[in-house]
Amino acid sequence: MNHVRPxxxxxxxxxxxxxxxxxxxxxxxxxxxxxxxxxxxxYDATSARAYGLALRVVRxxxxxxxxxxxxxxxxxxxxxxxxxxxxxxxxWLLTIVHRKAVDRVRSVEAATTRDETWNRQTAPVDHDQxxxxxxxxxxxxxxxxxxxxxxxVQRQAVELTYFGGYTHTEVATLLDVPLGTAKTRIRDGLIxxxxxxGVGS
Amino acid sequence: xxDVHKLTxxxxxxxxxxxxxxxxxxxxxxxEDCRAEVAEMRETAALLAETSAVTPPDSLRSSxxxxxxxxxxxxxxxxxxxxxxxxxSAQPAGRRGWMPFLVxxxxxxxxxxxxxxxxxxxxxxxPQLTAAEQVIEAPDxxxxxxxxxxxxxxxxxxxKDKDRAVITTEDMVAAPAGKVYELWLMSPEGVFTSAxxxxxxxxxxxxxxxxxxxxxAVGITVEPDGGSEKPTTEPIALFDLTEAT
Numbered sequence: 001m002n003h004v005r006p007x008x009x010x011x012x013x014x015x016x017x018x019x020x021x022x023x024x025x026x027x028x029x030x031x032x033x034x035x036x037x038x039x040x041x042x043y044d045a046t047s048a049r050a051y052g053l054a055l056r057v058v059r060x061x062x063x064x065x066x067x068x069x070x071x072x073x074x075x076x077x078x079x080x081x082x083x084x085x086x087x088x089x090x091x092w093l094l095t096i097v098h099r100k101a102v103d104r105v106r107s108v109e110a111a112t113t114r115d116e117t118w119n120r121q122t123a124p125v126d127h128d129q130x131x132x133x134x135x136x137x138x139x140x141x142x143x144x145x146x147x148x149x150x151x152x153v154q155r156q157a158v159e160l161t162y163f164g165g166y167t168h169t170e171v172a173t174l175l176d177v178p179l180g181t182a183k184t185r186i187r188d189g190l191i192x193x194x195x196x197x198g199v200g201s
Numbered sequence: 202x203x204d205v206h207k208l209t210x211x212x213x214x215x216x217x218x219x220x221x222x223x224x225x226x227x228x229x230x231x232x233e234d235c236r237a238e239v240a241e242m243r244e245t246a247a248l249l250a251e252t253s254a255v256t257p258p259d260s261l262r263s264s265x266x267x268x269x270x271x272x273x274x275x276x277x278x279x280x281x282x283x284x285x286x287x288x289x290s291a292q293p294a295g296r297r298g299w300m301p302f303l304v305x306x307x308x309x310x311x312x313x314x315x316x317x318x319x320x321x322x323x324x325x326x327x328p329q330l331t332a333a334e335q336v337i338e339a340p341d342x343x344x345x346x347x348x349x350x351x352x353x354x355x356x357x358x359x360x361k362d363k364d365r366a367v368i369t370t371e372d373m374v375a376a377p378a379g380k381v382y383e384l385w386l387m388s389p390e391g392v393f394t395s396a397x398x399x400x401x402x403x404x405x406x407x408x409x410x411x412x413x414x415x416x417x418a419v420g421i422t423v424e425p426d427g428g429s430e431k432p433t434t435e436p437i438a439l440f441d442l443t444e445a446t
Contacts (some may be wrong), residue, residue, distance in 0.1 A: 032274050040266055051257035053250040065261050069268065076269040080277045087240050091247040098246070102215040107331075140251040147252070161216040162246055163253070168211040169218070169404065180204075187210030190242045197248055200241035 024089040025082070032080030039076055046090055050097045057101035057165045067104050071097040098162070105165040146196040153177075154189030161186055209235050213242035219337045220356055220369035220406060223344065332408050336360045336367045345419075345440040349373070353403065357419045357440040366396070366413035366442075368421075369406045376401065376423055383428045385436070386411050387418040389443075398428045417443045 024045060030038035050071060055064035075093050082092050147155060153175070160171045172182035194200055208225050211217050217225060229236050330338060339360035346356045353373030359366040368384065376382050376399075384396040386409060396409035396419070409419065420436035422429075 032277070034274060036266065036269055039269055040262075043262060043265055047257050047261065048254040049247075049250045051261060052253040052255035055255055056250075056253040061258075065258060065264075068257060068261055069264050072265040073268045073272065076265075077272055077275050080274050087244055088247070091244045094247040094250050095243050098250075099215050139248070140254070143248050143251045147249070158214070158249075161211065161214040162249055166216065167218055168216040171216065180207075183207050183211055186214060186216065187207055190210045190213065190245055193248070194241050194245040197245060199244045199248070200237075 025084045028075075028079050028082050028089045028092075031076060032082070039079070042075075042089070042093075043072060046093055049090065050093060053094055053097050054101045056163045057098065058104050063104060064101075067100045068097060071100050074100075102165040106167075142197065143193075146193050149196060150189050150192060154185050154192065157182055157185035158189040158193070206232070206235055209238040210242055213239050213246055218369075218406065219334050220358065220367070223337055223342075223358070224346070224356065227344075332365070333367045333406050336363050336365045336408065339363050343442065345442060347438045347440060349438055352437070355421070355438060355440075357442070359413050359416070359419075359442055361414045364412050364414040366409045366416065366419055367406060368399075368409060368419065370399075370402075371404050373403050375403075379426055380423050381426050381428060382437075383422050383424040383432070384409055385420040385422065385432060386413055386416040387420060387439075389415065389417045393420065393432050395428065395430065398424075417441070 024042060027038045027042040027045070031042060047068070051064060051068045054067040054071070055061060058064050058067055071093070074096050078096075082089060086092075147158075150158065156175060157171055160166050160174060161168065164171075166174065168182050168186060169179060171186070172179045175182060175185075177185075205225065205228050208217065208221070208228075212222065212225050212229075229239065336342060337358050337360075339362055341362050342358050342360045344356060344358045346354070348354050351374070354371045355373065356369045356371075357366055358369075366386070381401075382399040384399060384407070385393040386396045387393050394411055396411050396413075397407070399405070399407060399421070413419075419440040419442065420432070421438045422432045422434045422436050424433060
């Protein structure tokens with residue numbers, strides 16, 4: 001057993017829920033042959049996660065919309081190059097979204113602004129900026145409970161990198177630990193999440 | 202486990218800078234374990250996005266659908282391979298004099314970092330690049346890595362199209378008191394032109410001053426504070442670019 005467990009793919013209207021991975025990858029393959037309706041269905045099934053991730057990273061709704069739009073256009077252009085053997089269609093899309101969101105915050109935002117935003121964001125009340133749909137989602141609940149089992153330092157390192165868009169060098173500075181420690185926390189945290197959520201072999 | 206394998210997590214979360222990423226992608230090309238781990242970690246990271254789903258404005262849907270109607274999807278990719286070249290078997294005879302000071306045994310040279318097919322799902326568009334990133338991400342970018350042992354590690358990336366070279370250092374020891382590291386571009390004739398002084402920092406990325414398209418090597422020397430017009434010491438590192446074309 002050495003396959004990657006697909007990210008749960010959403011049903012249309014962008015409400016995350018389990019299952020349906022074959023359908024999403026099929027939509028993407030059809031898009032690769034120029035089927036715009038298939039891509040629209042792919043959009044509907046993934047847009048809440050894509051936009052929500054972009055918003056979480058870049059914070060500004062207008063920027064998040066631009067990032068998500070660019071990511072979907074890239075996904076459309078690259079749809080014939082998506083390989084189901086390398087991972088789920090939703091994971092593929094969200095990888096593109098994340099990269100674009102990170103590029104955006106690194107190029108646009110001044111470091112001072114981001115530091116202030118991070119400080120606000122780490123306040124417990126603010127920490128989870130999620131939609132009603134995600135709260136209702138079983139997958140989101142499963143992810144939350146897995147995240148809750150991380151040590152505080154692992155959770156901080158993973159969230160600062162994934163949602164904060166910081167480099168591991170910046171994370172090391174923010175957490176006041178050596179770079180090697182930051183690397184290890186990021187990786188260990190992800191490995192623990194991977195194992196808890198049953199991704200991979 | 203060596204250090205490079207530990208970068209899977211940071212790589213999967215887009216937490217590496219451009220040169221670190223380029224280097225790790227070269228490692229990925231050769232390390233199946235890391236490729237599998239990165240794929241799993243990306244799936245894992247994507248699951249984290251479940252917790253932040255937000256219904257987008259309707260305008261996003263209409264702009265996406267309007268956008269795709271004007272663009273044809275790219276054709277499927279045909280696999281290509283890139284082969285690392287071992288510079289040790291290809292030293293130009295004319296520069297043997299430099300070799301004692303070059304960490305030759307640890308010098309490795311790679312080509313084609315911008316064109317590997319092992320980068321999972323890297324998007325084709327690269328917006329808003331810094332000057333250094335433009336060099337590193339250039340399709341013709343070439344990279345030379347030098348391990349200075351306890352003195353640190355350094356990588357030079359050169360793009361002929363961009364006519365620029367970029368150096369990235371990692372864990373580099375500070376220059377001795379009253380001294381500074383100076384960068385040099387070496388012409389094919391062996392003439393050294395100063396490419397600027399390196400700020401005192403262990404980890405940094407710098408664009409070298411001057412035209413780099415025809416340079417055959419990049420060198421680092423230790424010079425008195427303020428730098429020199431010509432190298433006054435032998436280089437502590439020499440990055441041979443001649444085989445990287």
